[in-house]
Amino acid sequence: MRRLKDSDIILNRLDRIPTWPYPISVLIAIGAGFFFACFDVVSIGLALPKIEQQFNITAEIASAAVTSGLIGYIIGSFLDSRLSDYRGRKIGIYLSVGFFSVGSFFCAFSQSFDSLIFWRAITGMGLGAEVALVSTLMSELAPARVRGQYTAKAIAFGMLGFACIPFIALLLIPHYTWGWRALFLIGGLGGIIIAFMRRIVPESPRWLIAKGKIKEAELIVSRAEAYAEKKLKVTLPPPEKNVEIALKQYSFSEILKSPYLQRLILFTSIWFIYYLGNYAWLTLSTNLFFDKGFLLTKSISFVAISSIGFIVGSIFPVFYSDRIERKKLAAIIAIIWAIALLIIGWFPTSWVILLFGFIASTTIAALIPVMYTYSAENFPTSIRATCVSVTDGLGHLGGAICGQVIFGIYALFQGTDYGFAAAFSCMALTGLIVAFLVMLGKKMTKQKLCD
Numbered sequence: 001m002r003r004l005k006d007s008d009i010i011l012n013r014l015d016r017i018p019t020w021p022y023p024i025s026v027l028i029a030i031g032a033g034f035f036f037a038c039f040d041v042v043s044i045g046l047a048l049p050k051i052e053q054q055f056n057i058t059a060e061i062a063s064a065a066v067t068s069g070l071i072g073y074i075i076g077s078f079l080d081s082r083l084s085d086y087r088g089r090k091i092g093i094y095l096s097v098g099f100f101s102v103g104s105f106f107c108a109f110s111q112s113f114d115s116l117i118f119w120r121a122i123t124g125m126g127l128g129a130e131v132a133l134v135s136t137l138m139s140e141l142a143p144a145r146v147r148g149q150y151t152a153k154a155i156a157f158g159m160l161g162f163a164c165i166p167f168i169a170l171l172l173i174p175h176y177t178w179g180w181r182a183l184f185l186i187g188g189l190g191g192i193i194i195a196f197m198r199r200i201v202p203e204s205p206r207w208l209i210a211k212g213k214i215k216e217a218e219l220i221v222s223r224a225e226a227y228a229e230k231k232l233k234v235t236l237p238p239p240e241k242n243v244e245i246a247l248k249q250y251s252f253s254e255i256l257k258s259p260y261l262q263r264l265i266l267f268t269s270i271w272f273i274y275y276l277g278n279y280a281w282l283t284l285s286t287n288l289f290f291d292k293g294f295l296l297t298k299s300i301s302f303v304a305i306s307s308i309g310f311i312v313g314s315i316f317p318v319f320y321s322d323r324i325e326r327k328k329l330a331a332i333i334a335i336i337w338a339i340a341l342l343i344i345g346w347f348p349t350s351w352v353i354l355l356f357g358f359i360a361s362t363t364i365a366a367l368i369p370v371m372y373t374y375s376a377e378n379f380p381t382s383i384r385a386t387c388v389s390v391t392d393g394l395g396h397l398g399g400a401i402c403g404q405v406i407f408g409i410y411a412l413f414q415g416t417d418y419g420f421a422a423a424f425s426c427m428a429l430t431g432l433i434v435a436f437l438v439m440l441g442k443k444m445t446k447q448k449l450c451d
Contacts, residue, residue, distance in 0.1 A: 271395020
C-alpha cells in the first residue's frame with residue numbers, strides 16, 4: 001500500500017472533525033461581511049423611488065444604479081478571486097470589505113446620478129468579491145461532514161441583512177430626503193468594523209497545501225483539532241488512513257477544459273436565471289407594488305414584513321443541507337419560490353402579498369446557502385475562488401438585466417390588467433428553470449471536496 005503524503009494526512013485529519021473546529025468569533029467575522037453585502041443589495045432597491053425623485057429621472061434610468069453595481073460585482077468578483085487563488089484567501093476578504101466600504105461612503109454623499117452610478121460600481125466590486133470568497137473560504141475551512149451546515153450559518157448572517165434593511169428603510173426613506181443616503185453610510189461603517197474583526201480568521205489550510213506551505217497548514221489543523229477536542233470534551237477519532245487527496249495545481253486555462261468547463265456553463269446558467277428573478281424580487285418589487293396602486297409606505301411595508309422570511313429560511317439549510325442531497329433540496333426550494341411568485345402576481349391583495357412574499361423570502365434564504373455551498377465544492381482548491389467568481393459573477397448578469405427584462409414585460413401589457421401578473425410570472429419562470437438545471441449536477445453532499 002502506498003504511503004500517504006503529509007498533505008493527504010493533514011486534510012484527512014481536518015475532514016474527520018465532526019464540528020466547526022474554530023472559535024465562534026471566526027464564523028461571525030466571516031459571516032458579518034455577508035450581512036452587509038445583502039444589506040446593500042436590498043437597500044438600493046428600496047432607495048430607487050427616492051433616487052428617482054431627487055435626481056428627477058425615470059424608473060428605467062434609476063435602475064441603472066442596480067445595473068452598475070452588478071457590473072462592478074462581476075469585475076470585482078473575478079479580480080479579487082484571482083488574487084485570492086494566487087496570494088491567499090485572507091488578503092481577498094480584506095480587499096472585498098475595503099471596496100465595499102469606500103463605495104458605500106461615496107454613494108452616501110453623491111451629488112449627481114452619474115456619480116452615484118460610478119460609486120455603486122465600486123461598491124459592487126466589493127460585494128462580488130465578498131460573496132465568492134466567503135463561499136470559498138467556508139468550504140475550505142469546514143470539515144466535510146459539516147460543510148453545508150456551517151456555510152449555511154455564515155450565509156445566514158446575510159439573510160439577517162435582507163431581513164433588517166427593509167425595517168430600517170421604513171423608518172428613514174419615506175420620512176427624510178437623506179434617508180436613502182443614511183442606508184449607504186451604515187453599510188460603509190459596517191465594512192470598517194468587519195475589517196478589524198477579520199484579523200482572527202485563519203488562512204485556508206487547503207490553499208496553503210495547494211501552494212506547498214505544509215507547515216503552516218499543519219499548524220492551523222492542529223489548532224483546529226485541539227479546539228474541537230476541548231469543545232466536544234472527547235478525543236477525536238483517528239483520520240482515515242487510505243484516503244488520498246491529490247491537491248493539484250491547476251492553471252486558469254484548466255477551467256476551459258473538461259470536466260470543469262461543463263460545470264462552469266451549468267452553474268453560470270443556474271445563477272444567471274436565478275438572479276434574474278431573485279434581483280427582480282429584491283430590487284423591483286417595491287416599484288411594482290407602487291405602480292400597482294399601493295402607497296410607497298405600504299409598498300415598503302410589504303417588503304419589510306415579507307423579509308421576516310429571510311430569518312426563518314436561513315435556519316432551514318443549517319439543519320438540512322447536510323442531510324438531504326443538495327441538488328434535490330435546491331430544486332424543491334426553487335419550485336416553491338416559483339409558486340409563491342405566481343400567486344402574488346395573479347392575486348395581488350395585501351394579505352396575499354404578505355403571506356406569499358414571506359414564503360418567497362423564506363425560499364431565497366433557504367436556497368442561497370445550499371447553492372453557494374454546492375457551487376464551491378464542484379471545483380478544485382487552486383482555482384476554486386476563480387471558478388466561484390466566474391459562475392456567480394457572470395450569473396449576476398441576469399440580475400443586471402432584471403430591470404430591463406421585468407419592466408420591459410410590464411410595459412408590453414401596460415394599459416391592460418395583466419402587466420403586474422406578467423412581471424411576476426416571468427420571475428416565477430426563473431424558479432422552474434433553475435429547478436430543472438440544478439438536477440443536472442453531480443452529487444456532492446458529505447463528499448470530499450473536489451481537489
